[in-house]
Amino acid sequence: MAGSNPNAKPMNLTLKVWRQRNRNTEGRIVDYQVQDISPDMSFLEMLDVLNEDLLRKGEEPVVFDHDCREGICGSCNLFINGRAHGPEPGTTTCQLHMRKFSDGDTITIEPWRSSAFPVNKDLSVDRSAFDRIIQAGGYISVNTGGTPDANEIPVPKEIADRAFEAATCIACGACVASCKNSSAMLFVSAKVSQLALLPQGHVERKSRVENMVAQMDKEGFGACSNIGSCAAECPVGISLENIAILNREFLSAKATSNNLA
Amino acid sequence: MSWITKTFSSSIGRKIIMAVTGLFLCTFLVVHLVGNLQLFKADNGAAFNAYSEFMGHNPLIRTMEIVLVLGFGFHIYEGLVLAAKNRAARGNQRYVSDHIEQNSSWHSRSMALLGSIVLFFLIVHLYNFFGSLRFTDVPRDANGNEDAYALVLAAFKNPFYVLLYVIGQVALLYHLLHGFSSAFQTLGLTHRKYTPAIKFIGYGFSIIVCAAFAAMPVYFFFFK
Ligand code: HEM
Ligand code: SF4
Ligand code: FES
Numbered sequence: 001m002a003g004s005n006p007n008a009k010p011m012n013l014t015l016k017v018w019r020q021r022n023r024n025t026e027g028r029i030v031d032y033q034v035q036d037i038s039p040d041m042s043f044l045e046m047l048d049v050l051n052e053d054l055l056r057k058g059e060e061p062v063v064f065d066h067d068c069r070e071g072i073c074g075s076c077n078l079f080i081n082g083r084a085h086g087p088e089p090g091t092t093t094c095q096l097h098m099r100k101f102s103d104g105d106t107i108t109i110e111p112w113r114s115s116a117f118p119v120n121k122d123l124s125v126d127r128s129a130f131d132r133i134i135q136a137g138g139y140i141s142v143n144t145g146g147t148p149d150a151n152e153i154p155v156p157k158e159i160a161d162r163a164f165e166a167a168t169c170i171a172c173g174a175c176v177a178s179c180k181n182s183s184a185m186l187f188v189s190a191k192v193s194q195l196a197l198l199p200q201g202h203v204e205r206k207s208r209v210e211n212m213v214a215q216m217d218k219e220g221f222g223a224c225s226n227i228g229s230c231a232a233e234c235p236v237g238i239s240l241e242n243i244a245i246l247n248r249e250f251l252s253a254k255a256t257s258n259n260l261a
Numbered sequence: 262m263s264w265i266t267k268t269f270s271s272s273i274g275r276k277i278i279m280a281v282t283g284l285f286l287c288t289f290l291v292v293h294l295v296g297n298l299q300l301f302k303a304d305n306g307a308a309f310n311a312y313s314e315f316m317g318h319n320p321l322i323r324t325m326e327i328v329l330v331l332g333f334g335f336h337i338y339e340g341l342v343l344a345a346k347n348r349a350a351r352g353n354q355r356y357v358s359d360h361i362e363q364n365s366s367w368h369s370r371s372m373a374l375l376g377s378i379v380l381f382f383l384i385v386h387l388y389n390f391f392g393s394l395r396f397t398d399v400p401r402d403a404n405g406n407e408d409a410y411a412l413v414l415a416a417f418k419n420p421f422y423v424l425l426y427v428i429g430q431v432a433l434l435y436h437l438l439h440g441f442s443s444a445f446q447t448l449g450l451t452h453r454k455y456t457p458a459i460k461f462i463g464y465g466f467s468i469i470v471c472a473a474f475a476a477m478p479v480y481f482f483f484f485k
Contacts, residue, residue, distance in 0.1 A: 016357070016358075018357070027354070029357055079356060081358060081360065082356065082358040082359045082360030082361070082363075083360055083363065083364070087360075087363070108357060108358040110356055110357060110358070113351065113352055113354055113355065113356055114350065114351060114352055115349065115350055115351065115352035115353075116350065178361070178364060180347070180351065180361060180365075180370050181347035181350055181351065182347070182350040182351045182352070183272075183347070183350070185272075213271055213272070213273060214271070216272070217271055217272050220349070220350055221272075221350055222272070222346060222347035222349075222350030222351070223272035223273070223275060223276055223343050223346065223347060224272070224273075224276060224447075225343075225347070225369065225370075225372060225443070226369070226439070226443040226446045226447065227365045227366075227369045227370055228364070228365050228369070229361060229364040229365040232364035232365065233364055240446065240451070241451055241453075243446065244446050244449045244450070244451035245449065246273070247273055247276075247277070247446075247447060247448065247449040248449030250271075250273045251273075251277065251449065254264065254268040254274075259264065260263070260264050261264065261267075
């Protein structure tokens with residue numbers, strides 16, 4: 001294997017995994033042993049090994065979400081040893097490597113916990129609340145027709161960079177999972193400030209923030225106490241400054257929009 | 262619901278009420294502290310009693326008193342509503358293993374607890390002084406002012422009150438160590454040029470104000 005360390009010794013680990021049949025049943029922690037885990041494996045590959053063991057024994061494999069396995073889709077949401085995406089800063093679970101653990105470790109693995117993210121099964125949660133928030137206003141309307149010129153609307157480099165930074169949010173939900181209030185403010189603020197910064201976002205600027213915040217509240221996410229757990233755990237480093245921008249956008253939209261409802 | 266009630270019953274709207282009332286209460290702390298510093302004057306309370314008489318009867322102060330009650334009322338009510346909503350948002354199943362202490366500070370997570378300790382202190386504090394001065398006949402000093410100083414002397418002979426007052430100020434200290442700068446963030450007043458200064462001022466403000474308040478019962482208990 002390219003880049004692997006031939007001296008790295010395989011590890012034996014104890015896993016404490018949250019098992020839950022479905023949304024309406026109680027879940028519980030079940031202990032498993034995994035053997036011969038290479039330090040070069042990713043955390044998800046380690047879980048693949050566990051699931052192969054379980055299948056071989058005729059037991060039901062552990063359900064967990066994953067897709068790209070390269071840190072861009074935001075599916076691989078696990079709460080590992082008391083931290084969203086594990087204790088390593090700036091990483092998604094799929095990018096977390098087993099070399100960050102040691103032989104003999106016990107690792108607790110749980111799903112995101114928030115009343116707005118009900119557990120589907122085992123470690124997989126339903127994050128469609130995020131989709132509904134995006135549907136409420138996290139988009140821009142574009143006329144159909146010919147392809148527009150690439151630089152038809154000039155955007156200063158500094159603004160483009162800041163918008164891009166906000167746009168790197170992968171909607172994983174680690175901010176909600178790690179917030180004591182299960183607040184979705186970091187996620188919503190990343191989307192709102194990305195579009196508020198860009199000229200393309202200005203058409204729906206006021207209705208966007210009003211509707212997205214209304215949907216966020218309707219889904220049952222908590223309010224922001226400015227504790228900062230979210231930004232500390234966010235795998236792509238979305239900053240708290242975005243929440244200040246969101247609050248400014250919200251206040252000025254509420255004060256000046258034509259929406260009386 | 263009108264757009265106004267909708268705005269202020271949203272999660273951000275409620276936090277804006279918290280921030281505005283919280284910063285208003287900070288200005289009250291300054292006024293209250295500056296006046297009370299006269300307790301340290303070695304004139305057997307003459308200046309303090311004159312000040313206290315003024316505060317009890319000046320129409321402008323009496324009007325501000327209503328604003329202050331409203332400020333406290335909204336801050337406490339919204340604080341408790343938010344705490345309940347935030348708890349519910351997390352759901353019934355807590356994490357089996359939770360290392361939230363690795364990503365945030367204890368006092369920032371404990372605002373409702375700290376606020377409730379401050380509230381308990383506040384009720385006892387109002388009973389100790391405000392209640393007697395407003396609702397009972399207090400003996401007068403040599404200048405004909407109500408002798409509030411004598412009430413202070415008597416209350417701070419009691420070690421339980423001294424302890425409670427110090428605990429109240431420690432709770433307020435931690436409440437403000439997070440609350441002061443947090444309120445600016447809530448109002449959207451965050452900027453890479455000014456936020457470090459706001460944080461610094463917030464720390465200084467909290468420490469100076471709470472230490473000065475806590476010094477009063479301690480000074481009276483040990484030196485009067
Ligand atoms: C003189 C007394 C007080 C002062 C100066 C004060 C000040 C503040 C400030 C500046 C904030 C930050 C607001 C923000 O994050 O935007 C705050 C938050 C808070 N206060 Fe107070 N406060 C006082 C008393 C109380 C009391 C008596 C309670 C009783 C419950 C309370 C409960 C809270 C809560 C729960 C929060 C956090 C709200 C949240 O972020 O979710 N406070 N306070
Ligand atoms: S803000 Fe960060 S933690 Fe929250 S959903 Fe986006 S990428 Fe995930
Ligand atoms: S699986 Fe796509 S980000 Fe981890």
